[in-house]
Amino acid sequence: MVFWVFSAVAVVAGWRVFCTDSMVRASFLLLVSFIAVGAIMLLLNAPYLGFATIFMMGVEMMVMALFMVMFMMNPAGLNPMMMVHQHRFSIAAGAAAFVGLAIAIFTTGFPHDPVAAGRPVIHDLGRELLGPSMLIFESAGVTLLATMVASVILSSRSGRFGAADEGSVPPPLEPGGEPAGRRPDDEGGGHAHHHH
Amino acid sequence: MAMSLLGRFAARAPVPVFPAVGRDGEVRLDVLSLAPALRVVDSPRHASILLVSGDIRTADRDSLARVHDQLAHPRATLWWGTQPRADTGAALTVAAAESPETALRDLYRRLLTGGHTSETHWLADEPPNPWRGRGDHGQGGEGMMGGVPYGRMMPMPPTPDLRDGLALDVYTAQFGPFLPQLPPGLVLEITLQGDVIQSAAVVRPPFLPGRDASAPFDRVLHEATPVAAIERARAAHHLRCVARLLGILQLAPQAARCRRTALKIERGGSIDLAPLRKTLRRAGAFAAIPAGLGPIDAAWAAELGGPAARAADQARDRRETAPAYRNLDFRTLCQSGGDVRARFTQWLDEAEQALALARAAGDAAIEKGAPVETPWGHRAPPSVYRLTDMLPGLEWGEALLTIASFDAAAVCRMAPLGIENP
Amino acid sequence: MTLLIASWIAVLLFGAWCVAVLDNLALALIERRSAAGALTAPLYGAAALLRQQQNRTEAPDLLNWKLAPALYLGLAAAGVAVVPLAPGDILADLQAGIVLWGAVEALTVVVVFLHGWSANSMLALIGAYRYVAIGLPVMLLSMFVLIAAALPAESLAVSAIVESQRSLWNVVRQPLGLPLFLLLGLSLSFRGPFNYADSADLAGGTAAEVSGASRLLWEFARLAMLAAVAAMASTVFLGGYLGPVLPGPLWLLLKTAALLIVLVAASHLFARLSPARMLTLLWVVLLPLAFVDLLWAGVVAL
Numbered sequence: 001m002v003f004w005v006f007s008a009v010a011v012v013a014g015w016r017v018f019c020t021d022s023m024v025r026a027s028f029l030l031l032v033s034f035i036a037v038g039a040i041m042l043l044l045n046a047p048y049l050g051f052a053t054i055f056m057m058g059v060e061m062m063v064m065a066l067f068m069v070m071f072m073m074n075p076a077g078l079n080p081m082m083m084v085h086q087h088r089f090s091i092a093a094g095a096a097a098f099v100g101l102a103i104a105i106f107t108t109g110f111p112h113d114p115v116a117a118g119r120p121v122i123h124d125l126g127r128e129l130l131g132p133s134m135l136i137f138e139s140a141g142v143t144l145l146a147t148m149v150a151s152v153i154l155s156s157r158s159g160r161f162g163a164a165d166e167g168s169v170p171p172p173l174e175p176g177g178e179p180a181g182r183r184p185d186d187e188g189g190g191h192a193h194h195h196h
Numbered sequence: 197m198a199m200s201l202l203g204r205f206a207a208r209a210p211v212p213v214f215p216a217v218g219r220d221g222e223v224r225l226d227v228l229s230l231a232p233a234l235r236v237v238d239s240p241r242h243a244s245i246l247l248v249s250g251d252i253r254t255a256d257r258d259s260l261a262r263v264h265d266q267l268a269h270p271r272a273t274l275w276w277g278t279q280p281r282a283d284t285g286a287a288l289t290v291a292a293a294e295s296p297e298t299a300l301r302d303l304y305r306r307l308l309t310g311g312h313t314s315e316t317h318w319l320a321d322e323p324p325n326p327w328r329g330r331g332d333h334g335q336g337g338e339g340m341m342g343g344v345p346y347g348r349m350m351p352m353p354p355t356p357d358l359r360d361g362l363a364l365d366v367y368t369a370q371f372g373p374f375l376p377q378l379p380p381g382l383v384l385e386i387t388l389q390g391d392v393i394q395s396a397a398v399v400r401p402p403f404l405p406g407r408d409a410s411a412p413f414d415r416v417l418h419e420a421t422p423v424a425a426i427e428r429a430r431a432a433h434h435l436r437c438v439a440r441l442l443g444i445l446q447l448a449p450q451a452a453r454c455r456r457t458a459l460k461i462e463r464g465g466s467i468d469l470a471p472l473r474k475t476l477r478r479a480g481a482f483a484a485i486p487a488g489l490g491p492i493d494a495a496w497a498a499e500l501g502g503p504a505a506r507a508a509d510q511a512r513d514r515r516e517t518a519p520a521y522r523n524l525d526f527r528t529l530c531q532s533g534g535d536v537r538a539r540f541t542q543w544l545d546e547a548e549q550a551l552a553l554a555r556a557a558g559d560a561a562i563e564k565g566a567p568v569e570t571p572w573g574h575r576a577p578p579s580v581y582r583l584t585d586m587l588p589g590l591e592w593g594e595a596l597l598t599i600a601s602f603d604a605a606a607v608c609r610m611a612p613l614g615i616e617n618p
Numbered sequence: 619m620t621l622l623i624a625s626w627i628a629v630l631l632f633g634a635w636c637v638a639v640l641d642n643l644a645l646a647l648i649e650r651r652s653a654a655g656a657l658t659a660p661l662y663g664a665a666a667l668l669r670q671q672q673n674r675t676e677a678p679d680l681l682n683w684k685l686a687p688a689l690y691l692g693l694a695a696a697g698v699a700v701v702p703l704a705p706g707d708i709l710a711d712l713q714a715g716i717v718l719w720g721a722v723e724a725l726t727v728v729v730v731f732l733h734g735w736s737a738n739s740m741l742a743l744i745g746a747y748r749y750v751a752i753g754l755p756v757m758l759l760s761m762f763v764l765i766a767a768a769l770p771a772e773s774l775a776v777s778a779i780v781e782s783q784r785s786l787w788n789v790v791r792q793p794l795g796l797p798l799f800l801l802l803g804l805s806l807s808f809r810g811p812f813n814y815a816d817s818a819d820l821a822g823g824t825a826a827e828v829s830g831a832s833r834l835l836w837e838f839a840r841l842a843m844l845a846a847v848a849a850m851a852s853t854v855f856l857g858g859y860l861g862p863v864l865p866g867p868l869w870l871l872l873k874t875a876a877l878l879i880v881l882v883a884a885s886h887l888f889a890r891l892s893p894a895r896m897l898t899l900l901w902v903v904l905l906p907l908a909f910v911d912l913l914w915a916g917v918v919a920l
Contacts, residue, residue: 058724
């Protein structure tokens with residue numbers, strides 16, 4: 001029963017991610033979905049993994065929401081916007097992922113016996129993570145860190161070779177139209193003065 | 197029954213008051229805020245009573261109505277030393293010379309027990325800018341980012357590199373004239389990137405420090421005034437300025453202590469400022485003000501005059517040559533930094549010195565009409581140096597510290613209206 | 619079990635009231651005025667907020683705005699639930715109790731952000747962003763410290779961590795741990811030098827637009843969260859219910875009260891740095907210190 005409630009929450013929240021009109025709401029709906037998954041892990045007698053999922057996802061979704069609001073042109077993410085794009089590609093990617101995961105579920109042999117009551121699951125998990133799986137675990141961690149550092153470097157305006165947006169022109173509001181906003185050339189010295 | 201019990205309990209809480217400070221309403225509010233039966237709050241949402249202290253400019257009436265409508269029910273307005281709005285019917289007023297403390301308590305009790313009906317909106321309850329979004333999600337048009345909601349360009353305009361090269365989208369809003377963290381009357385239109393100020397412009401200037409014939413610095417124009425009274429008034433003024441800075445540094449009890457000390461000094465108490473100073477140093481008040489924040493150079497300092505100039509190493513003080521100070525061993529105090537921290541230190545130093553002078557002065561007096569060093573700088577004319585030029589690139593709290601580090605006269609001269617930035 | 623639930627609710631209510639009273643006393647002491655009525659003031663203040671109407675801003679995210687205070691209180695309650703009152707008397711005796719506490723810290727950052735963001739108001743939003751920037755590194759720091767405290771116990775269960783302190787309290791074993799963890803307490807309930815969410819320069823920050831019962835719940839949750847941190851700190855670093863002569867729960871109460879006095883004093887005695895300088899301090903000084911604490915604990919455990 002509890003399992004079904006959490007599963008429903010996870011699925012519905014995951015679906016709502018794509019229906020909402022704000023990046024912040026989308027991030028935290030995804031967080032709700034992950035928390036429900038974490039709760040299911042707790043039900044499966046995986047306390048460390050369950051809490052760690054909730055804990056890590058809390059931080060990750062927070063950072064993701066913040067970075068999206070920062071890098072997208074939407075003040076604070078409260079201006080409504082459409083959260084879906086590249087429809088055909090995403091439908092194809094979604095279908096492929098669903099089929100792949102479904103096949104994986106049906107071909108994997110899951111254990112049927114419940115975990116013994118007194119078994120030190122966290123101890124066993126630690127042995128596994130820092131033993132045979134150490135290489136995968138660590139390389140995934142380092143890759144994620146490198147990605148984060150690289151994305152900040154790429155999105156920063158000041159770089160080794162001067163301002164990153166030098167000579168760039170903002171996109172037009174209509175196809176083929178005038179570039180929107182102020183152009184860097186108009187500014188003279190990069191100081192924005194306020195005119196009434 | 198339960199409701200009335202709750203009401204009676206609530207009436208015993210300190211009265212939550214949001215002050216809307218008009219002309220000359222600030223000092224008496226500082227004094228009132230020390231009353232234990234009141235709590236002066238920072239946001240109109242936290243208040244039950246709007247206390248209008250001092251005359252409101254015509255231009256500020258709309259802002260006042262907007263603030264009033266943000267108070268949660270049950271709410272009421274008390275007009276302190278000013279004429280109420282014409283359309284408010286039976287408005288409650290208190291004369292400027294009286295303390296509204298009992299009136300506020302009484303009004304609050306009647307509000308909670310149903311003896312006074314809650315005030316209705318002064319403005320129509322509608323958004324100041326109608327929503328003009330189009331599309332499935334109101335995103336304003338086709339595509340992911342939509343078109344131009346609120347008539348605003350969605351693609352990010354090029355922005356100056358203010359902090360770390362990560363450009364954020366900008367947000368423009370007007371702040372003031374009743375924001376407690378800004379000088380009363382000042383309205384700034386500020387464009388922010390996150391919490392960093394990108395540009396600022398003056399919409400309405402702050403109020404000049406008023407003329408009050410009973411205050412020592414104005415009394416000396418009409419009659420001979422004791423040096424002790426002048427110096428006490430100076431110390432009290434400086435301590436109130438220090439209190440404003442401390443509030444922004446999240447040191448509310450220390451700020452209240454400064455205000456309390458200022459009041460005691462005005463009432464003739466003999467106060468040693470050394471313990472207060474020690475408390476502030478231990479609280480890290482000096483260290484919490486970033487070094488080099490809000491610097492002014494020599495020419496700028498010379499134009500402002502007063503403690504702000506002396507904090508930038510300009511040893512100019514009328515008291516050096518004044519005959520009344522000749523026997524008092526007066527020595528001009530200076531700081532070398534010229535930044536916010538230096539002005540903060542200068543106020544404390546001068547307050548301490550003023551109290552020492554007041555003690556030593558005995559019954560020495562300044563003659564009628566003699567030039568006297570005021571606690572603020574020159575009052576006129578508008579300066580070529582602009583407050584709005586200091587703010588870009590500062591974080592919100594640092595910007596407030598910078599503004600609060602100047603006395604009212606200096607802010608007035610640096611934030612005049614109607615003159616474009618050069 | 620009923621007794622445990624009752625004491626759990628009592629800890630939250632009584633803890634919050636204690637913090638409010640201590641706050642009043644500290645303010646009176648610093649301002650040098652009389653502290654008359656400090657005991658009853660929190661109750662009258664609560665009644666005043668209950669009599670106030672709940673307001674609305676223009677186009678808020680109403681669901682998140684109304685939910686945030688309740689979620690915040692729920693997180694404080696979850697934090698208290700893993701604290702053992704006496705040997706075996708623990709509401710939620712989890713194998714991974716410390717990790718649950720970590721989740722509480724992480725979700726607090728989310729909830730405070732949502733509270734500020736959903737009001738659709740400028741100053742509240744700045745408070746929300748600032749809190750994320752400061753709250754995340756403080757949380758990292760506390761994670762290092764908590765893992766260090768779990769090392770001698772060789773377990774992630776809070777009860778095991780208490781039992782591991784029978785010979786020596788963790789505050790002696792790892793002297794850096796307690797002060798760093800207390801910083802987390804100030805940050806989780808955004809008080810004094812760590813008040814970046816509801817600060818004075820933002821006219822109340824994330825709570826600037828909130829009135830009435832919502833505000834009461836929010837302020838109550840802040841007080842309860844501080845009490846939760848103090849209870850957790852006394853359990854992890856001061857041996858919790860361990861102590862001679864007196865019964866266990868009383869020891870826990872005394873230690874928690876002592877830490878609360880320290881926390882309340884710190885939250886009124888120190889000025890707040892600007893966010894950028896605090897961020898530098900956190901990443902450059904305090905995080906390495908927390909790492910040293912972890913290394914120290916590791917070397918000692920070996």
